[in-house]
Amino acid sequence: MQFRAATADPADIDRIAAHPADGPVPALTAERIREELAVNQLRPEWIWFAEDEDGEILARALWWGRADSERPIALDCLQVRSTVADPVGVAAGLLAAGHAAFGALPGYNISLPRNWRSDPALAGAVAWRREAAYKSGLSSEIERLRYEWTPAAKVPEPSGKLIFREGSDEEFLDAFVRLSSGSLDLHTQNELRSMDAEQLAREDIEFYLDCPGERSWWRLAHLPDGTLAGMAIPSATPYHRNVGYLGVVPEQRGQGLIDEVLAEITRFHASEGAERITATTDTVNVPMAAAFDRAGYEATEIRLVLESPPQ
Structure with missing residues (x-):
């Protein structure tokens, strides 16, 4: 052969x-x-x-x-x-x-x-x-849910709970570092076994800069008093607009703010005329999956991801 x-x-x-x-x-x-x-x-x-x-x-x-x-x-x-x-x-x-x-x-x-x-x-x-x-x-395995949003679902209105703004590279680096703490994302957990949070943050930033989406789309999320709450990174694949990266800092979790961050990404893509927005999350990340469900995203398939284990 x-x-x-x-x-x-x-x-x-x-x-x-x-x-x-x-x-x-x-x-x-x-x-x-x-x-x-x-x-x-x-x-x-x-x-x-x-x-x-x-x-x-x-x-x-x-x-x-x-x-x-x-x-x-x-x-x-x-x-x-x-x-x-x-x-x-x-x-x-x-x-x-x-x-x-x-x-x-x-x-x-x-x-x-x-x-x-x-x-x-x-x-x-x-x-x-x-x-x-x-x-x-x-030999490293992750099972992910693939979601899709289409205009048949409602475009969420701003609630006023969070204020979204552009940020500097240094601010996004800090946000990536803070969001990795306590993350339920298995890839993040695996990577943190072999590198520190700042190194992972730099790699994540490089990944999203390399995606078809634009750096100008990225937003930091703040409470009305100016406290950092999280970030929203709308992105894209060669085929569709994509949720990209989103999260809430550890001290603000458990208050439903992830719904606001996801809503901002959905609004952004919908305002650009997106007919489909795709997203994925690990099957074990129950809170994120629930947020997609609440936002009108439909789970369309399972994606079994097999990768080399972290060194």
Whole structure:
């Protein structure tokens, strides 16, 4: 068996696009693959496949990145033919080959319906993917809820409980540091095991600066007396407006202020004509999930995120 990256040869792309979507886990369509290639968010060198001795494709892995990314950001699609006796072994070998070429271990995002555990076929398809990911170094797991807001939901009116304003880079750095304390976000908790809060804050700021959203969208949230209450970072993906980052400082939590911060982000995007606002939160972050529910955001899927563990 051979593991190799695709080339820009149209015949290679045709073979990858035509690979059957075996199994119950949703896969990218041929049309979507070509669309993503056209905008440089999929690239031939980020598409890897396993071939048998006759040249038949037994498995494919498609990694995704932004148009200007030097390396892929996430594994978007992993498939092994249903006729393969050892899908874990083939998939793990394919992922290892891609990781070696990239010099990195991009995370793997699996989009699933909320009831996926109750479907034996789907649960089984997730199980071999998870095992292959673990074998290739992606042994840290987070399960996230994906939410969407559309204009069918009400745009919240300002309540006056918080005042939102622009802030300096230093003020946002301080806010990121303060919000990380006691965070229920699993990624934040994991990262704080290997770095201090300021280093994580700088990395978070760099991440959101690199997103399609604008720095001018960011807002600090204050109580009427000027006390910092939290911050709201509307953001965007290459496809939709996005909630980005939001939170309330530890000493102001438990008063319902997260609803006000989320409302500010929703108002901002709605005022810009957004037809859809996406958001995610960990399934264990019950307070944040409840805030999305109250704000009219609809939970559309589960996103299982498999990543390399913090060092």
